[in-house]
Amino acid sequence: MDSFFSWINLTEHIVFTLVIVILINIYLKNGKEEFFRVLVVGLKALPGVKSLIGKVLHNEVTSFVSTTALAKKNVGKESVQRMQLPKKGISPEELRNEMNILKSAEAESAKEGKIFAYVYTVIDQHWKLQSEAFDKFEEKIGHSLEHDTIVNEFLHAFLHENALNPMVFPSLRKMETEIVSMTAAMLNGDQDVVGFVTSGGTESNLMAVKTYRDMARKSRPNIRLPEIIAPITVHPTIDKAAHYFGLKVIHTPVGDDFRADVQAMKEAINENTVMLVASAPQFCHGIIDPIKELSDLAVAKGLPLHVDGCFGGFMLPWVEKLGYNIPPFDFRLPGVSSISADVHKYGYSVKGSSVIVYRNAEIRKHQIYTYPEWPGGLYGSPSMAGTRGGGTIASAWVSLKALGVDGFMDKAKELMDTTEKMMKGVKEINGLKIMGEPHMTSFAIGPSDKELDIYAVADAMEKKGWTIERNQKPSCIHCSILPRHTAIADDFIRDLKDSTAEVKENKTLAKKGTAAMYGMIGTIPDKTIVSDFLVEFFSEVYK
Ligand SMILES: *Cc1c(COP(=O)(O)O)cnc(C)c1O
């Protein structure tokens, strides 16, 4: 035994000497900087050292944040409890008071113009013009729309503030943190769930893909071309993210019920897979993927599962509470590692706000971009956008606060009632059907009669003044039910019935308009031609 230990000691000794020799060599050849770099990289590789460095860094950051002059303007008391949506919506008067408190908390330097970045506002006629444009808009939509009014007031008040530097406008940081917290609580996240506010569903999904790509880069550096597995019904933002960030999407089929095929996704997993994606619900037909089964798969395979809740994130929790049968889709499922949810959809705020939430801060770290070498200073940014307008953050915050749980429940009830009424009306029209079994406030209408060209029905509807969304593969039309539909649900059913009858009677209608165009595109086997057509289209309409 003795000799064994001395042998170990000898090996250690040799390794140690070798390391010293290599380090000295680096020092002599490449200088001090490279020497320290290699030393630090080597140290970080030792077990325990990395987490120790992590702790030291965390302490440094906490004490830095608490000592900066700007942070002294921190708003309100720090609370350890997760902030949740208020039960009852907060009144406009109270919210306006809070706005004054928030505004007064902005860095004195920012208010007096003693800052050298972030705000390029010209305080003159130009500023007045912009303000007036918003006042006009408010007049136009009418002050009776109380919710829109308070949302617009906040948009207006924070329009010129910038969330690029979290220390200059602490009120924006506070609002962003609270939006994320309320969203996390709504999606049944525990205390560990964290996230960021983004400019929309696209940015939220882009960030999820970037996060898992970077996570895989760290833990599985051998992957050359990382792969995402997602059903064909996933929103194209996932494909866009893959295109931007150098990943590949493996699209798997959906079943006859338009839900992701779990077995197909399982079979598509290989050594390059870095994430799974599912939707709650997918936009095309308003149907939720089998997220519980995919969560189990994700846990079994040790892969992250991103749930695209851009569309349903701010609707499904309330529809479930109303008593509808909603399959589980949120953080209650252990395999769900992130969820995107758009505040500018069923969060009823103005365009330009969404939330991306992650199961814990360790995952979220991979979203943050840093560049410490810039002569302009230490640079870091949590998402795609650098400058981030304060207006959209403030509007999102006030939208959630003004509605509260009760407000969201009321809206969900109204919209679900309208949806059910419209779906019932569609089913009663001869020749039409609802595609699959939609879960919330949207559905797709397809032909129940093979002879009927649904795109010709869409064209006929447009002649009657409607704007219709067309789905393909299979052909159907999409309807998201919006607050304004309650008043015109009957008109829709009447016009749809008439349009369907017109198309049935007149076969030439199927050979005209978008019906003809979609028919033609469907027959082109080479989709790159269709892509070229789309590029041409955008070049033309933005001329
Ligand atoms: C709307 C939507 C997106 C994209 O969001 P934008 O806000 O349009 O950028 C992504 N996924 C789903 C399911 C959506 O409905």
Ligand SMILES: *[C@@H]1O[C@H](CO)[C@@H](O)[C@H](O)[C@H]1NC(C)=O
């Ligand atoms: C059928 O539709 C076409 C195209 O709109 C129209 O020109 C034609 O008059 C219609 N025929 C009948 C019988 O309504």
